[in-house]
Structures are given as structure tokens and as C-alpha cells.
Amino acid sequence: MKKIGNWHKLIKHVFLIIGAVIMLIPFAWMILTAFKTKSEATQMNPFIIFPSQWRTQAFANVVRKMDFIKLYINTLLMIFGRIICAVLTATTAGYAFGRLKFKGRDLCFSLVLFQMMVPVQIFIIPQYLMVSKLGMLNTIFSLIFPGLVTAFGTFLMRQAYMGLPKDLEEAARLDGCNIGQTFLYVMMPLTKSSMVALGIFTALFGYKDLMWPLIANTNQQSMPLAAGLAKLQGQFSSNYPELMAGSLIACIPMLVLYLLFQRHFIEGIATSGGKL
Amino acid sequence: MKVKKAKKKMTNRERSEFLWGWLFILPTMAGLMILNIIPIFQTIYQSFFKTGSFGRGNIFVGLENYKRLFADTAVWQALLNTLKYAIVEVPFSIIIAIVLAVMLNQKMRGRSVYRMIYFMPMVCAPAAVAMVWKWLYNSEFGLLNHLLEAIGLPKVNWVSDPKIAFISLAIVGIWSVIGYNMVLFLAGLQEIPKDYYEAAEIDGANAVTQFFKITLPLISPTMFFVVITRVIASLQVFDSIFMMIGKNNPALPKTQSLVYLFYRYAFVENNKGYGSAIIVLLLCIIMLITVFQMKAQEKWVHYN
């Protein structure tokens, strides 16, 4: 019996390790290529897996050609702007949708659900024209703009509030709290983990969005990382060491944050519940 | 008197819920209206125009763009490409994720390390992901073809063979998203009471039976959520095509998605009217598929 259990375990580990290696290959190849010279990267006979020398030339080139500090700052400002907006709008709306009964609620919520189904590209042209009319193209504001409100975040917070027990609210009401106070002092503190999830989702969506900044933020001074990378590719289509170095530089901050706050990332996403 | 007072209290409560409720949803609803709902109508409106460069010289052409759309084989091919991509990406990303989640849903050595690794692609910029995969896939200098050659297999034109390229793109999609799906399934699995399995074990059910009779039905709500969101997301595939398939790639006609066509018409060829018509078509298709899934869920999703 015990032997069978060990066999099972071993097979499982073998399977998981093979999977993990497959998951890691692209990262490994990114790192290995970034330290090669261009001719090492495209040499076939013999094929070179490890760079003969760990050169940082590609990194130096890429940093000289592209202002990554600026890209980081822009990305950071965009993410924080969007998180602040998302937290302000989605927690309140989520609470109202999840805990309060009022006329028009279901209609409004169906609009929220509807927005989640619509392909985001449908908004792009009108949103672009709005931002340009405001004269705010190529600013941090234009990066934040599509994330001023978040349907998914609203949905997420509604789920979180629906999962809370009823008696707490009753108790607060009996203590004389009005709805705003109940929300602020009693209910909101209970949804901290969902708010972390909201923050993480908002950050990831913002960080990963490519089409919007390709159109609205074309100036190097106001570009986020995603658009900067696309630009790097357009410029150095075949210089793979530089492209990989650039990708690495762009990915590292988020990866480091992820490794540090791994639990929050994973639990945050898990608390989103994954249910409709 | 007493009854009346109670009733008045109710209305007070109702009124305050109404006021607070609207106050709370107002920012979101206003934003949703301005940023999303009105733009949908603007885009639909624009799809009835022949648009000039720089947003000028628009001429109302009625259904002309839609007539062209229905006759345009490139659009139907793109729709087919998009569906093909989704048909590969969605099931595989879900099946692999479930298997991983079931494996990791027990106390075991290295569990958190595995979880960390599988989730890692999720925190990378898609542009970076696309670039590294493009490099891995490169038919001449790529690692994958080198490995194939090393074990004596012929080279594969991963991103330029029209028959294979959509699968290569789907692999990138799967690689990027299985960690996310896995975490959602793990959360779902954790909610299944342990005694279900204990009871099944007493009845002599083996692991496979347990999986199909207990696990699968009980995580079907999570599954439903993942399917719905993945389908919607995969129908909007753009980044990987934009970054990996060049303009001269012979596989482009067989891989470009509707969103890619939209981008091309609206922002490269400056035909925003036609681009709008394409994206409206995508909207209709997503709505259809989603409504169909909502209807179908009664058949297979078990809520307790």
C-alpha cells in the first residue's frame, strides 16, 4: 500500500517537473540569449546554448536606445492611477450591487455584466477621440483613462460582499450606523483580500494592455512598458540578444514583485472565486 | 397606527438604500456610460460611414460596409482563424489546468514551487512573451527546431506554415494562461468537502471515478466561469499575432484574427468605418456564443 503511494508520488513529481521545465524554457532561453552576441545567437554549426562569455553588451545597447526608467515610471503611474480609481469606484459599487436593494440595481448590474462580454476594441476609437478632444493624448491621464472604472472589478467586489454574513450589517445598523458608515467601518475592512485581488487584477490588466498605448501613447516620454517593447521589436526586428535583454528588463520588476508577494497574487486571484 | 409606523420605517430604509445605492454606483455607472456604453453606439454608428483620413470627410454609406464585410473572404477567413484559435486554446488550457490543480491539491513537497512556476507567465508583458516565443519558434535559428534536428526530426515552420501557425499561437496562449486557470481551479477544489471523497473511498471508487463523479461536478461552477471568460478573451486574440506574425508571413491570412483585421483597417489603412463594422461583427459573435453558453449551463453546471 505504502509502496503504491510512493510510486504515485514519484510519477506525479516526474510529470510536474517536466511541466515545470516546459514552463521555464522560454524564460531560460530569454536569459541565455540576452547574454549572447548577435552572431552567437544566430550561429547554427555548432548550435550554441550557453553564451561563451556572459556579455552585458545587449543590455547596455538596449538601455542606451530606450529609456527604461521612463517606461517603468509611466507604467507605475498608470498602474497606481488605475488602482486608485478601481478601488474608489469598484468597492462602493460592488457593495451597492451586492448588499443593497434599490430600484434600477439589476438593470445597472446587467450593464456591468454586458461590458465584461464586449470586445474591448470596440471602445478604442471613441475613447481615443475623447482623450484627444481633452487634449490629453500622450499623458499619464490617457494611460489611466480606459481604467477609470472597471466592470470586472465591480463584479469582483460584488461577489466579495455577497459572501459576507448578514448579521454583521444588522448589528451595525442597530448601533445606529447609516449605510455609508456600515460600509466604511464594518463591511469594507472585511473584504481586504478581495481588494488586494482587485489591485492585482487592475495592475496586471494595465501592465498587459498593448493596443491602447500603441494608439494613445506613442511618445517615448509617456509610453508604458508594453508599447515600449513593441517599439523595440519594430526597431530591431532581428537583433535577438537586444530584444531578449529588453524583454527581460521589462519583465523583471513584475516578476520580482510576484516572487515576493506570491501568496497575495495567488490567493488574490483565488478569492476572485472564479464563479458567475 | 402601529402598522403605519412600520410601513413608514420600511420606506425610510428603502429610501436610504435607494439613495446610498445610487450614490455608490453613480461613479461606476457614469464612467461605464461614458467610457463603454456610448462608445459602443458610436462605433456602431461609425460602421455606417465611409471614413476619410484624420477622421474627416466621412460619408454616410448605409449598409455598404456590411455588404462589403459579408462578401469579404478575408473577414470570414479571419473569423474562422479566430474560432480555430479558440477551439485549440480554450479546451487545452482548461484540461491541463485541471489536471495540474488536482495534482497540486494535496499536501506534497514542492507544491508552492510548482504553483509559483506554473503561474509565472501570467505576470509577464505579452509583448515580451510573444518575442521570446517568436525566437524559440524561428525556423532557422530557433531552439525548438534545433532540438527537433538533434533528435533527428525534420524542421517545423512553427509560425510561417499556414497549417501550423495557429496552433503555435495557441500554444503561446495556453502557456500564458494555464497558471491562472489552475489557481482558479485550486480555489474551487478547496471548497469540496473532504468527506465526499472519504465516502467514495469506502464505496470502493478509484481515483478516476472520484474525479469524474465528485470533482468534476463540484467544480463545474468554476469551470463555467473559466470557460466563459476564456472564450471571450481568446476571441479577442491580438497581441501575439501582432508581435509574431509579420506582414509578409505566408501564414498571416490563415492566422489573422478579427481583432487584428480591425486594427489593420482602423489604424493602418485608416478605414475606420470598415474597421468598426468588423468589430461589430465580433461583438455579435461573442454575444451569441455567450448567450448560448448561458443557456447550455443548466445542462452541466451544478450549483449546490
Add this chain to the structure above:
Amino acid sequence: MNWKKVSAVMLVAVMTASLAACGGSGSSDKSSDTKEESQDTGKSLVVAIWDSNQEPGLREIMDDFTAETGIDVDIQITPWRDYWTMLEAAATGGSMPDVFWMHSDQIGTYAEYDDILMNLSDKIKESDKIDLSNYPEELVNIYQNADGDQLAVPKDVDTCAVWYNKTMFDEAGIDYPTADWTWDDFREVAKKLTKDDGSQYGVAIAPANYQESWYSTIYAYGGEVLTPDKKKSGFDEPKTIEAMEMIENIIKDGSMPDYTVLSENDSTALMEAGTVAMTFQGSWSIPELAGNDYVKENCDIAPLPNGPEGTKSIYNGLGWAASANSENPEGAWKLIEYLGSKEAQEKQANLGVTMSAYEGTSDTWVNSQPGFNMQAYLDMREDAQAYPSSKNTQVWFQMMLEKMVDGFSGAKPMKDVCEDVAVEMNKFLAEEQ
């Protein structure tokens, strides 16, 4: 313990950053305010270009301009793939860069309205630095609108030539190409330079190399891409088809890598990797190739092969245009005037940025890359053909490239592809009228 500390530090960092963000998102409008202010006082200009290879040289020229006028210049590079998307969006949104590169493919679209590009005619008339007769006439004419207003000042000219791998020629015992070699010679040489094991190919030509290679072939055979009146496609002319069939034959000989390889790797990369012995390169690719160690050691430049009508290198040139809505129109014009002046044009050639448009300023350009036969590019000017473009080049051009994929990949006979292109192209051209 350590991890906790690290996380704590990170948390603090993130929080300070978030504070900065709160200030930052507010201050972003502030910074754009200050930018506007500085533009009002004539201090700063935004210049958009697409070729990062030219940036270092242009930077120097811009610095000279700043030293002379006190106007700062910020150079923005947007790669070719995204450049026109950026510019069109910017023109729609009223946020165009002050001064930018214009291309003959696109000028038609931009010349359609009179409030997108700055009208330079009057300014040129008053200027003592710019005299349009100093630039190639075709180039000057490209950048005019229907009323004959000048919308851009020519910046440079480019021609095309063949890069070949001397080591591979030596190895195969073939003489280096000379100015009188023909397309038939070329085909033979390419065949000889191809190795059976697929490790080395004679040549790489992709549809995307239209300007460098097969457009020239078409004209060298007496065909044309577009009739001179720009009303009809030339792709159904027998001589055009003959030229394209020459390319097809080279492909059929097996002298080129498989089309899939060409579609994933540009010819520059294949040259640098030592996979192909010859490629066609525009003069704009010189900084990239000449900067590569492998190419430096093994490669050189030769003139284009001759057809019945000569070499007929396609030549084209960019123009410097300005936004009609620039907040600093004075500064923008001053910059264009400076960039078009003999002094700056000479410097551009001298630094090896490109050949300059100003007649007679490019002789020094030949010396900018020692060790390469740069004279070949200059010689190509003698028997050159202006780049074919119409009012809405972009539209038929995309279609043509797409269809050509079938011809180059061997999916369809080149003749059918050409005839197909002609039919479609004529439709687009009819719409333009």
C-alpha cells in the same frame, strides 16, 4: 526573516512610489503645461523619425541647430511598422510632432487637406538658405499638393545595391561582381553559391525587399509598376512579367532559402548570419550592416545587375515636413530650413547618416564607411528610376505585397500573381481618380 525584511523594504518603496503617483498623475498635466509654455517661448521642438540608425547622426545635426538658435529638439523614434499609425492618429487628435519625416507612399494622403501639413511655399520663397533647384526635381515634385504647394523639403536620397559575401565567392572560385554583370549572370552566380546541404544559399529576396530588389528588376527589364500618368498598373505588361519570372526562376533554381525562412528573418539578418551570399540592400541599411563584425570581415558592395534597360536602381527620398498646427511654427520652419541647408545636408552625408538630397553634397558620404565599396550606391544614381507612388499608394501597395507572397512562396505562378495584382491595382487606382 530576511525575506520579510526585503518585502518590507519593497512595500515601503512601492508606497512611496504610490505617493509619487498621486502627485505624479496630477503633475502630468503640469508637466505638459510647462512643455507648452516652453514651446510658446520657442524653446522646444518634437521631431519624429522612424529609423533608429540615423538617430545618432541627426542628433549631432540637431545639436548644431540648438547651438545656433537656442531651440531644443527632442527626437522621437517610432519604428516604420507603427510610424504611420502614430502620425495619422496624432493628426486626427491634433497632437502631431512639430517636424517629421514624410514618405512618398504617404504624402498623397496628407496632401489632401491643407491644414495638416504646414505649407512651406511662401517660406521657401523668402528663404536664402533653401532653393528647390538644388534638389532632384522628381523628389521636389513628390512633396507637392495638387495646387503645387511645397509641403516638405527633401532630406535625402536613397539607392540600392547588392551586398555580397567575398569569402563565399572566393570559396566557390567566382569573380567578384562588376558593373556590367547582367541578371542572367546573377542567376548563374546565385546557383553556384548555393550549397546542397542547405547551409548556404545564393541570394535572399522577399516581397518586402520590393524597393531594393524586384522593383528595380521590373524597370531594368523595361517594365513598370505604375504607368507614368499613375492611372494604370504596369503589372500586366509583358516586360514586367518577364522580370518577375526572372525572380521566379531564381527561386525555382533553389538559390534562395525557403520562403518561410525569408518571412521570419529579414535579409539583413540572413546576410549577417552567413546564411546567404548575396542580398539587395537600400542605402538606408548601411549603418546596420557596416556595424556588424561578420559583415565587416566578409562582405562588400556591388552595383545592381543589368537588365536590357540597365540597372535602374529605384531611388527615393524622404522629406522634412511640419505640422500645420505646430505650437511653434516659427521654430519648426527654422529647423526645416536648417536641415535643408547646404551646411546641414553636407554634414548629414559626412557623418554617413545617408546620402543627402542637396545636389553635390554627397561625395564625402562615400568615405563614411571605409572598407566598403560605397561608390556603388552613388553610381546607382546615374541610371535610376524614381520610386513609383500614386495618391493612395498605401492601399494598393499592401494588396500587392500580400499577393506577391504567393508568387515568392511558389504557391502560384508569378505570371498569374502579376495579372491578379494588375486587376486589383487598377480598381484602387480608378477609385483614386
